[in-house]
Amino acid sequence: MSTIVEQQQTSVPAGTWQADPVHSSVGFAVKYLGVATFSGELKGFEASLVDGELAGKAQVASIEVKDENLYAHLQAPDFFDVERFPELTFSGRDAGDGRFQGELTIKGVTKPVTLEGVVTGPVTDPYGNERYGLALAAVVDRTDFGLDWNAPLPGGGFALANDVTLKAELSLIKAA
């Protein structure tokens, strides 16, 4: 009988790795009405890690939220403007301690961003693949990327926070 021991570490593995799309996720979280955090996922994405170079892109049209009218608004020029900017992208390099320094592009605007990461693994999965986990997060100001929509609240303040947490939970499989 063998036991899989989850091992957390900060060093990024060498070699070529691809995110397993079924067991990985990419999403965002933002405070709404000042009290609770609203979150959504981008179901369509790709991510790879090649010798410390992390590259990922996600499809705006694949944003999943629980209301069709909200989905329509998020796709519109008020927010992501899918017609002109169908993808979000990140590319960056291992900066040690699980961090990746690179450039994030949203709505055609590219800004330097550091992703804080936690590397877990390796394990050998039941199908014989070597895997690492890579959990990434960064807080960005959405207005830096031209996502400026907001609505004033009757009691003061605004409906939607500017700080948005971007999250990715990647299950990386070593390329054959």
Place this chain on the structure above:
Amino acid sequence: MRILAISGSLRRGSHNTSLLRAAEELLPPTSELVFWDGLRDVPPYDQDDDVQPAPPAVAALRQAVAEADAVLIATPEFNSSIPGALKNALDWASRPIATNVFRNKPVAVIGSSAGMFGAVWAQAELRKVLGAMGARVADVEVAVGHAGEKFEADGTLVDDDVREQVADALSVLGVEVGSGLVAV
């Protein structure tokens, strides 16, 4: 380029309709301004009536928007906001929200009023509404205050500053469409 012109005023001799006529004169020959004159015929929005086929005036509005490359709306201001008839027409046009004819449509909002502020609050609210509908709202503002002094009795615009502002707004709208339209 085909621009649909919508005046938010029903009044004969409307300054906002005159403002749109002034815009028409500024367009190069390759563009045309098509006036939608069905505002009076749009019924009050009622979800029970929001079925296929749509009421004729609503269907005509939706078709006119769909066939246009861009929309230019000139609005007056009623009680610090959008005139009810105009808002009602847009509410009809916005349905269904996910696929409505204004989605990604370049739209510029301009306006005039008899008072000094040139319908700025109505314009701001109109931009908010259009954004929520999914329109591509151009970053322009033409606020013609004291309209009675800017137009002659026959509606002719006599203010060169306003004419220049309208020309700039048309240029921005043209860039949004991607035509590189430059008003003459």
